[in-house]
Amino acid sequence: MSAGYLAAVIALKSIRKAYQTGSQSLTVLKGIDCTIEKGELVAIMGSSGSGKSTLLNVLGLLDDFDAGTYVLNGQNMDGLSEKAAARYRSEFLGFVFQSFNLISYKSALENVALPLYYQGVPRKERQASAMAFLSKVGLADWAEHLPNQLSGGQKQRVAIARALIANPSVILADEPTGALDSVTSDEVMALLKEINKEGITIVVVTHENEIANQCDRIIRLKDGRIEGSNG
Amino acid sequence: MWRPDWDVFIEMVQVLLQKPLRTGLSGLGVGWGLFMIIITIGSANGLQNGVSQDLGDMAKNSMFMWTQSTSMAYKGFQRGRPIDLTIADVEYLAANSQTLEAVAPQNQLGGWRGSNNVTRGLKTGAFTVFGEFPEQQLIEARPLKEGRHLNDRDIDDKRKIAVIGERVRDILFTKQEDAIGGSIRINGVNFTVVGVFTSMRSGEDAEEDLQSIRIPFTAFNQAFHQGDDVGWLCLLFNEEVHADSAAAEIMSVLKARLSIHPDDNRAFGHWTVAREFEEIQSVFSAIRWVSFVFGGLALLAGIIGIMNIMLITVRERTNELGIRRALGATPGVVVRQIMGETLLLTTLFGLMGAILGVGTIEGINALLDSMPDMQGGSFRNPQVSIDIVLQSLLTMVVMGALAGILPAFRAVSIRPVEAIRTE
Structure with a gap:
């Protein structure tokens, strides 16, 4: 573990999480301890069922945990209300999903601007900002297109622009290249690395070694425990 | 957090426009409901206006009263004694009743659709002839087309003059002739026409009115040998007194004078406009209530x-x-979004239904106005008050809000992690 526990963007201590399936309790996370420093590009790897998606959901405040401590940006995330979780997500986190999760009836520009809508930013301001981030991912000319008029790579770049717009501390990417071919995958990873160089912490969940190897550090999960962490 | 700005609105419109057909069809139900409420209430009002019109311009505080036979023995009189009224009884009533404001005795000659009784030269007609007092105008107004009404001098001097209905003039006089000053013969007695009136009633009542002739009561009794007899009374009572108690008070005065048992309800017959109005009102308020309920169910x-x-x-x-x-x-934002969408949908289509309903009512109104032949019907001036429209709209908004609650809370009951997993 790194010494800078308080300087860490993410600090997990003995995080446990179990799902109740009928009468049986399935423990998915069996005590996760890890720290992610500011500016790191970290991969979480593991076979299916290892608990990597659950861990990402816990990190993203999309799911709660049963025991342990989660400190995000120096704030304790234990026992948050839905409303508080929504606020922290909006303030600290950006999401990139395998299936892009763009809203189908909104243009690329509107999709990118959506997080600012929930922060109460005025329309003109957030559209200007969204346009800037679309330019950053090289899609300024596609601003008015609907998601189904974009290629897979383009959709993921829109999703990345959307994750960036609220200036998050951490971007959580769940299999960001899972639905893309290898050329497009490389483009998306290049974009994520470029963003990482600007100082934004990125956590990528993946099962592909070529993706994980591009990261600073790999956290390997097996049966709900961290098997190893190498840089 | 809640900013009622265009953003929220645009967001909702965007969602509703996503599936225009579905939005339209589900909105149609609400629009139809409001449309039905407004149409049925408007029609009920139209029917009420039509029926009320049949009562013409009769004063609300007027009453008609006639004599029958006693049904109770009293002061040595057997039951079944026929009651007759004379002018002296009427004068006594006028002097002793507390609620009476005006009384106009009437006598009648010739029935509705009776035999020919009026002639002018070679022209003849069957008309109802009334002997009456000028006060009759207070009870049932008949606007003049030409000439004048009866006056007190006509009564005092027993003048043989007549005020005739428009239809009477049309039958007895040619278009070129001036009816005023013309002479007509009623049952062999000559009368001079001094006025022509029209009716404010509608339908058959108006027809009846227009085929009548009005002559001074005194001249009537003299010419047709009625002595002091009075056929029936048209009365006007104090507006502040309820029709039923006014009728009771007036009849009790006459009962005392004519030695009729105070509890004898068969000696006099009576009919009050107010009572009639009340009945119409209660029937129509029931109809309105029913239409509101059924419209509400729609x-x-x-x-x-x-x-x-x-x-x-x-x-x-x-x-x-x-x-x-x-x-x-x-x-909270998600709840407000779903509730907002539901409300927008109901309000938008409800408003359209309401506008369409009011438009239809107005259209029917314009159509009825353009067809003078229809004016006499029992359907007239369908209308809805702005109150009813606003009430319906308010009901709709409240119901729309209630309808949004369940979907909105269903929407937030799904945890985000499950929601994102759904593909």
């Missing part, structure tokens, strides 16, 4: 349709709502 069906469609929409949009939550939408 509206309810529409609202349930909306709730159903919103539930389906929420289910379909699980993924989208999950994304919104991940991007920072709080549960």
Whole structure:
């Protein structure tokens, strides 16, 4: 573990999480301890069922945990209300999903601007900002297109622009290249690395070694425990 | 957090426009409900206006009273004694009743659609001839077309003059002739026409009115040998007194004078306009109530349709709502969005239904106005008051809000992590 526990963007201590399936309790996370420093590009790897998606959901405040401590940006995330979780997500986190999760009836520009809508930013301001981030991912000319008029790579770049717009501390990417071919995958990873160089912490969940190897550090999960962490 | 600005509105419109056909069809239910409420209430009002019109311009505080036979023995008189009224009785009544404001005795010659009784040269006609007092005008106004009405001098001097209905003039006089000053013969007695009147009633009542002849009461009794007899009374009572108690008071005065048992309800017959109005009012308020209930049920069906469609929409949009939550939408924001969409849908289509309903009512109104032949019908001036429209709209908004609650809470009951997993 790194010494800078308080300087860490993410600090997990003995995080446990179990799902109740009928009468049986399935423990998915069996005590996760890890720290992610500011500016790191970290991969979480593991076979299916290892608990990597659950861990990402816990990190993203999309799911709660049963025991342990989660400190995000120096704030304790234990026992948050839905409303508080929504606020922290909006303030600290950006999401990139395998299936892009763009809203189908909104243009690329509107999709990118959506997080600012929930922060109460005025329309003109957030559209200007969204346009800037679309330019950053090289899609300024596609601003008015609907998601189904974009290629897979383009959709993921829109999703990345959307994750960036609220200036998050951490971007959580769940299999960001899972639905893309290898050329497009490389483009998306290049974009994520470029963003990482600007100082934004990125956590990528993946099962592909070529993706994980591009990261600073790999956290390997097996049966709900961290098997190893190498840089 | 809640900023009622265009953003929220645009967001909702965008969602509703996504599936225009579905939005339109589910909105149709609500629009139809409001349309039905307004149309049925408007029609009920039209019917009421038509029926009220049949009462013409009769004063609300007027009463008609006639004599029958006693049904109770009293002061040595057997039951079944026929009651007759004379002018002296009327004068006594006028002097002793507290509630009476005006009394106009009437006598009648010739019945409705009776035999020919009036002639002018070679022209003949069957008309109803009334002997009456000038006060009759207070009770049932008949606007003059030409000439004048009866006056007190006519009564005092027993003048043989007549005020005739328009139809009477049309039958007895040619178009070129001036009816005023003309002479007509009623049952062999000559009368001079001094006025022509029209009717404010509608339908058959108006026809009856226009085929009548009005002559001074005194001249009538003299010419047709009625002595002091009075056929029936038209009365006007104090407006502040209820029709039923006024009638009771007036009849009790006459009962005392004519030695009739105070509890004998068969000696006199009477009819009050107010009572008639009350009955019409109560019938129509019942009709209005029924139309409100049935319209409300139609509206309810529409609202349930909306709730159903919103539930389906929420289910379909699980993924989208999950994304919104991940991007920072709080549960409150999601609830407000779904409720807002439901309200917008109901309000928009409800308003359209209401406008269409009011438009239809106005259209029917214009149509009726353009067809003078229809004026006499029992359907006239259908209308809805702005109160009813606003009440219906308010009901709809409240129901729309209620309809939104279930879908909205269904939407936030799905945890974001599950929502995003749905693909």
